[in-house]
Amino acid sequence: MSFPLILTERMTAHPADSHRLDRYEATGGYETLREALGAMKPEDILEQVKAANIQGRGGAAFPAGIKWGFLAPAEPRYLVINGDESEPGTFKDRQLLERDPHQLLEGAILTSFCIGANHAFIYIRGEYPKPARRVQQAVEAAYAKGYLGQNILGSGFDLDVTVHLGGGAYICGEETALLNSLEGQRGEPRLKPPFPAVEGLYAKPTIVNNVETISNIPWIVANGGDAYAAIGDVDSVGTRMFSLSGHLKKPGNYEVPMGLTWRELIYEVGGGIRDDRELKCWVPGGASAPWFVAEHLDTKVTKDDCARAGSMLGSGAVIVMDDTTNVVAAAHRIVKFFAHESCGQCTPCREGTTWLERILWRLLNGAGRPSDIDLLLDICDGISPGLAWPPRMTTICPLGPSAVSPITSIMTHFRDEVEAMIPGLQEVAHA
Amino acid sequence: MSAASVIADWSAPNQERARRLLETYPEERSAVMPLLYLASLEHGYLTSAGMTQVAQLTGLTSAQVQSVASFYTMFKRDHVGRYLISVCTSISCYLLGADDVLAAVETETTARDGTTSVDGAFTVEHVECIGACGGAPAVQVNYELVEGVLPEKATALCKWLRETSPDVVMTDAMQKSFGGVRSFDWGIGEEQGAVAPVPAFGPYGSTGGESAR
Secondary structure (H helix, E strand, C coil), X not given: CCCCCCCCHHHHHCCCCCCCHXXXXXXXXXXXXXXXXXXXXXXXXXXXXXXXXCECCCCCCCEHHHHHHCCCCCCCEEEEEEECCCCCCCCHXXXXXXXXXHHHHHHHHHHHHHHCEEEEEEEECCCCHHHHHHHHHHHXXXXXXXXXXXXXXXXXXXXXXXXXXXXXXXXXXXXXXXXXXXXXXXCCCCCCCCCCCCCCHHHCCEEEEEHHHHHCHHHHHHHCHHHHHCCECCCCECEEEEEEEECEXXXXXXXXXXXXXXXHHHHHHCCCEHHHCCEEEEECCCCCCCCECHHHCCCECCHHHHHHCCCCCCCCEEEEEECCCCHHHHHHHHHHHHHHHCCCCCHHHHHHHHHHHHHHHHHHCCCCCCCHHHXXXXXXXXXXXXXXXXXCCCCCCCHHHHHHHHHHHHHHHCHHHHHHCCCCHHHHHHC | CCHHHHCCCCCHHHHHHXXXXXXXXXXXHHHHHHHHHHHHHHHCCCCHHHHHHHHHHHCCCHHHHHHHHCCCCCCCCCCCCCEEEEXXXXXXXXXXXXXXXXXXXXXXXXXXXXXXXXXXXXXXEEECCCCXXXXXXXXXXXXEEECCCCHHHHHHHHHXXXXXXXXXXXXXXXXXXXXXXXXXXXXXXCCEEECCCCCCCHHHCCEEECCCC
């Protein structure tokens, strides 16, 4: 299959040096900025981004234009770009940061101009030093050429950009936890409201957007929001970066238009299952998402279609498991992640994720008890009452309910395999 | 106390970096995490004295700074070996054999998961997802990434570190010698890397190698 590329066109055409300023300029880079600063008003850019109807690419899929429209009038205002990509299975922002940092910067400058911010922060997870170095080099090169700093390209608009490294905490990908972290505090999520657009960084109006979202802005401003909205599917427009991993022939990042089917994404884009084995299941949108199985292969890869099927596109991370996979062990790995990353503020998450991990561990080690299935579901119900989708919340942020997803997934699709791990259970049941 | 006197024992370049970091942010408290990395670099790991210095630089109490430092896994508040080997054992790497990679690293370094080898050369840790899922299984050395590291390559990587004892570990060089499948085309390499078990980033003083500025 071949698709039009928005985000990865430059790195595909020029794989050696797509990160360099000379390559960026030679392929039309910063032309959009030059034209926009000369001819457009901030509200013109907002109009295009609203028309594009681009949903945020970090996981929550909130329309960026609407978010920008919520901005409170107070000053100063800030733009914070979320590069704390940590959802297991997700590695798309790493590629965008490392391979086309100027595309991100041009998006950051256009966005800052639009929202009236004079200081933008790029928060990159601490485990991404090379992407951070690449972005820092790009920032320094952009200052040297007058794309950043005072009176950018003679427009009178000023912008400083600061690259900030995280310290190894998944929860800082949650936007309010990220803001706390950027303020030099523990990365614990804040209660919302107030939302960051009203009270964000230093309690000032702040827009927080994902790296991929901001990287799309130059194309949208250059080609118009309507052109962007014409790509993809009606409810989920544009292209999207999918991170494919697990038991696939061709794992990797792929930029594809929204609206393919899962069959196309897994078997054509991802090359199918390794060694031509059988597909067992896949995680459709990062570790937080409930799993899909073969019956979902013809579901469309859009926000609404996935929601109707009981899951989400989340961060665009697709983790594929073949028929050799021990699904209880796989679920344990994902739950262990959430237990480790729980920030500890809310009791259902802090205690619940820890107990879920311990019970799965004893199942895996042959020490499961017949009551453990009910106990697992009871703890899940305590974290996310009713085990509904989208999940009901007992916690400040969605991390706790995320740990419920792998457990409800294996109970729904592979209950036999769970029961088979508990000594004596199936004999009792079938006696 | 002036900033200069608080960190008089730091190298002159790192004192200058600290000064710049404090000026970079609208509020000084935002410099806490960058300064914690600088303090780790200065003292080999994040010591109590280092945290107190960061508190004095940012107008916080030592307790406030400790509360921040203890929240994040990358601020090491105990001795760390010369090379920190982080083996990803999250779901995508797990599916492709990460547990065997961790076992190989433990065997070769003689350091169990979460500990430091007796000779001080290695600290080994399993870590949660490091964003290299398309290049699973993945390993980092002083946070410099190597993708597609099968167990025997992990063993060879640890041997190479012990035998050559490089001052700077570079992601591109290690990938060439010990890596396999990658998440994406890396393009031309950079000859930069980490000088310590601290993420190598210019403003934090932890980058070494060519054109490290």
